[in-house]
Amino acid sequence: MVGSGAGGPRSLPREEFPAFFEALRAEGYSIVGPTVRDGAIVYDRLEGVDDLPIGWTDRQEAGRYRLERRGDRALFGYSVGPFTWKKFLFPARERLFTISRDGPSFSVAPEPTDPTRFALLGMRACELAGLDVTDRVFQGGPVVDPGYSARRSRILRVAVQCGQAGGTCFCVSMGTGPGVRDGADLVLTEILEPGPHRFLFEARTGAGTSVLARLKTAVAPVADERTAGEIVARTASSMGRALETEGVRDLLRETLSHPRWDDVARRCLSCTNCTMVCPTCFCSTQEEVPDLTGATVERWRRWDSCFNLGFTELHGTAVRKSGLSRYRQWLTHKLGTWHDQFGTSGCIGCGRCITWCPVGIDLTAEIAALRVPPVSVTKEAPR
Amino acid sequence: MNAASPPSLVDEIANHPLFAGLDPKLVRAAASTAQEREFAAGDLLAREGTTADTLLLILRGKVALEVGAADRPTLTVQTVGPGEVVGWSWFVPPFRWRFDARAVKPTRAVVVNGPALRETLSRHPAWGFAFLVRFLPLIAERLENTRIQLLDIHAR
Amino acid sequence: MAERTIRVDYLARVEGEGALKVRIENGRVEDVELKIFEPPRFFEAFLRGRSYLEAPDITARICGICPVAYQMSSAHAMERALGMTVDGPLRELRRLLYCGEWIESHALHIYLLHAPDFLGYPDAIRLAKDHPEAVAHGLALKKAGNALMQVLGGREIHPINPRVGGFYRVPTRGELEALRPMLSNALGLAEETVRFVAGLDFPDIEEEYEFVALQHPREYPMNEGSVASSRGLHLPVTEFEDVFEEVQVPHSNALQSVRRGAGSYLVGPLARYALNHDRLSPRALSAAHAAGLPPVVRNPYRSIVVRAVEVVYAVEEALRILDAYTPPPAPYVEPPASFHATEGAAITEAPRGMLYHRYRLNADGLIDEAKIVAPTSQNQKRIEDDLRHLVERSLDLDEATLTDACERAIRNHDPCISCATHFLSLDVERR
Amino acid sequence: MLADPSPSGASGDPEPPPLAPIPYVVRSVTTETPDTVTLTIRPSATRRIATPRPGQFNMLYAFGVGESAISVSRASLEGELVHTVRRVGKVTNALSAVTPGDTVGVRGPYGRGWPIAEARGGDVVVIAGGLGLPPLRPAIYAILSQRESFGRVEVIYGARSPKDLVYYDEIQTWRRRTDVRFQTTVDAAGRDWYGDVGVVTTRLPDARFDPPKTTAFVCGPEIMMTLSAKALADRGVPRDRIWVSMERNMKCAVGLCGHCQFGPSFVCRDGPVLRFSALEPFLSVKEV
Amino acid sequence: MPAVRRPRLAVWKFASCDGCQLSVLDLEDELLALADRIEIANFREASSAVVDGPYDLSLVEGSVTTAEDAKRIREVRAQSRVLVTIGACATSGGIQALRNFADVEEYRRAVYARPEYIETLATSSGIAEHVPVDLELRGCPISKAQLLEAVSAFLGQRAPNLPNDSVCIECKRRGNVCVVVAHGTPCLGPVTQAGCGAICPAFHRGCYGCFGPQGSPNIPSFLAHARDLGLSAPEIRRVFRTFNANAPAFRVASESAAAEPEAR
Incomplete structure (x- = not known):
């Protein structure tokens, strides 16, 4: 039976999954998704189903990530790895334009856009929320970032609902997962049992429907829909972390002088890892790169981080010199002032900043500690 | 107020922000040892290192507070105008001026006798306290301004 | 003329800092001193107490021109001490890395340091004005060597990837395959280089060298072999110190290595070629034939041709290794879990010749004693002999010409002073 | 939104990269102080930026x-655009070294400027410190051009010397105008200076304005703005009518690069002119 | 455009392995173009032609280890308009600064049978300890890209793009998987300055700190972290005592580790 794609969820057996890759290619997409490299599940170009992390999972805790074998052949049986989809939309290094001398003046040549259309296969619910955040950052302001928006217009979002929570996940707290609500073109749920290994497909957009129409799917039995719901519910109940979000924005505005910042500053290495692995951190810097003749100059943009000493440099001195002020800037921005700027939290609860911090600084624990009012040193002084 | 009846010394003192609202008896006591003086532009009102025995209430004009050393040009660190005061050295030992005070415009000031005022204030602690409540903030403000100058706020 | 003084305080186009002093009394060469004033850096001393695993990284810093040689000699010495065997693709990859260093180092010496001597230029930049194609070839060859070092070693200078037991990470087939176009092009450039340098003018001089190099039963030597000499010496690496010794002379911060009871000897391309030329690859061998090289070359000026032939060899060898490569199951051979006090020595063929390392380890795997004999310390005495002969032949030359001739004679041997300091200005005193 | 933050304004030509500079020709260079010059520049071709509003x-x-x-x-x-540039780094050194006929690049205008319309009907206090005067100059002219719309206008300008x-x-x-009171003070001076001496806040007591109906525009070094704004607030000027112009490291100038964040604001996009009431909690904490 | 004299470049060598000045010759693609923009006036390793100073740009390699060199660097400074040090030796004394932690007499005897022939100072020090330095290029060896950037910035009279960020930021931009978090491999990346391109983690080994300390390293936290990874005090000491042992932050690190009890 040829599936129409539209209308309710469809079912695809695991054996037919390679056809999904074919369908994506037939629709003109290059496929990027999870694959095992260097001891982690990373997002990279995929040639076929065999490139997926079949039978692998990850065990994560603060400052520690290890790959482990699963007892089964799940394709998406892991949580989130060190990489984010951000790099496909907002590359770590990007040439913005080239400026050439033109007599006494100069002229600017824009950077040609890469026409590749990427299918982002395996986006998690939290990562879709992250995409919404970066959309607001790069497309929601008065100036739309041309590179981001060009790449953004060419992606297909293939979400996979989480079948298990990672040790540092807290999407439930952030209201971003584990079930996929909005923002996907296609939503997949991997069902390992009971019954044969199969996938539940849901098209949410026209682009998703077009892909689905190329697949021989069956109408999904109601039981499968229920199973999918149970999978998501089970994942939700096994979150590795929780973050109390109630009033956190005000809390952070009121605790700028809390002694806990000194405590975390003693641990923080200012290494930038949390910002580099964060799906929503968007800070960048620009560099003027002239050629040796000095006749043409390239303008490059690359990822930067508020943890770098030079980040706030004004007239030769950093505004935020201390590690304390840099960590505080990051956390207060991510969970607090982000709301003022973009109408949402900057945190999607993926837990990457916890896992990939070499010294295991855990923002959920830091927020909890900031909620404890500091002991005032002046309280009992005057009688 | 008109040209025919200039304000009395007592009125001048009582209207000056430093004394305004204080006990009229204190104002009269201060006025009893005070005199009003005119200074031409360039006149010294106080000389650094000399005995400080006056409190100057500026009524009109402008006074520059100057510091200097032999090896560098004299520097004006503050100018003081109407409603402001020059001098607290009369109040604290060793009772010596810490700077030069020079009129940069024709200036009129009430010159209050420092030692006498000190004596009055010590005999009337309530007056003394009330006066200090006015006087200390002026000193604090001067210190604050000095601190801001030290910050060199225009420095890059 | 009873007394003359000629001074050159600072030798150019050699790696490191040195001077030369020649004392001539009444028309006789009394003394030739190759002075190495490159300050001492005490590597053997601070290797003490370091882990055996650190030796490749630390000893690489002895020389920025041939760091791979230090990494190879130290790694092999440690593996011998610990009874480790590294073979298969890992052995081949090490050879491939060494090919990179030979290509880079030889191309550097041929084009940027040595060729200007023959063509009358002070440097390659000015040479490039009249011979742009030659210099472009040289730079392209050098770049091919560096590309190998980058892919296998992580970077050209002080590669980070080699380790005791193999590598931290081995390349994928694809990563090596990406080098093929560059290497294929380099092969042609290398052959062109042999033709180019074979056409240079060489003084008609031959020296009676005792050539010393590694000899391997099947291969042109790089990482393995026994020590052989053109005077019939043949001994295992472990007996190197029984036959060769380092002596210290007051005029130099470098130790001079001599063959006990026999004096100076020569290591490097001339020695390797003389003792191993039948093991050259086919295209290298035919390039040597076409260049008119006899099986043994004793003219030090023609070392530039031998070096060029070795470049052909190294490129061909690199392509051979690339063809046969399949990634090994593990990037390195695991060292033993526990240690006992032990000792190991190894010699590998640095571009400039044999590089000897010996280490004594304690039961914690820490280095108790290190002994390093660099190629230039082995050649230093022999270069002095070359110079003595040159000056004796050229006493009638004026100072400037003699000075220039001496510098050229030294550059024939591509001395690496940085290496030897553990080297040059010319100062000729004539009385 | 107080000012149209749109940086576009290029007329006619095809849309260039939004962050690309547009060539302008230097018409004149005036030396202001030993390290400060004022450049007057004009578009070198048809493309030019939109007309900036005061404070942008x-x-x-x-x-x-x-x-x-x-x-x-x-x-x-x-x-035509006028910019006053102080030499503080390589870029400003290069910009200061131009001569008439040279080309510089311009993109902008960016940010929100002084809310002049909001100040109508009441008194205006303008406090400038050092190079804080250049961004305030267009505001002062705007106020003077519609002088009747405002009550008393006090300008206090302080500099180091x-x-x-x-x-x-x-x-x-x-200073010769009668419809605006312009006080100038310096932190320290020699005898050849006959004006006021003292940090800029020392001139405030002399200023005549009705605090509850006053709008204040403050620009200068951060510490000077903080002190001035606090002094104004102490005099009774509502904190939300005190406007300060912040300075932070800027790379993109359009809120995309993150460098200029100050508390909840992107200084480039939400500022540089911001309400003191919104900034005060952050100005009082070090290294925000 | 009027003919402008090309700026003059000099390359100087002090105690070093020559690797950093070799980096100049390793600019295979740019060397000749560079020589068009800048006159290579004094570069002994590359040319026997020497143009007398003063020089517009001096690149200084190596550390000061002899009294003669301490004098020579002052002469170099005096004839250099802009002085840029290249590499770990010139910045912090290099690997030969390990002598600063030991008895040089003993070192001299360990290497030379006739130590009295060798003249050396008790310490190896970076150039900035002797003369003012305009720019330091880190690394053992320096990065070719940073060298090109520094020279190009000098020619363009702009500030070079040489951030003092951590290696971690380059590592992530390169797309490496963190070797510490994913493999438990000790790595100096968090406390080391970027510039190399995060090569070591890309080759599955921990950073060994050859670019010296980053702009704001948190050494106490890093030491605790290293202990958590199972490194012993002597191991931590050795990790910091390599190519930048005498850089202040690394020196403090190795000395703190040395002060730790050996057993845990």
């Missing part, structure tokens, strides 16, 4: 060297 800034570009955020101190309808005062001739013209 541009990114000025020195070819091959880089960009620097510089406030606009005058903008004509013909597209008399030689650090910019726009000296213009200040003399302003």
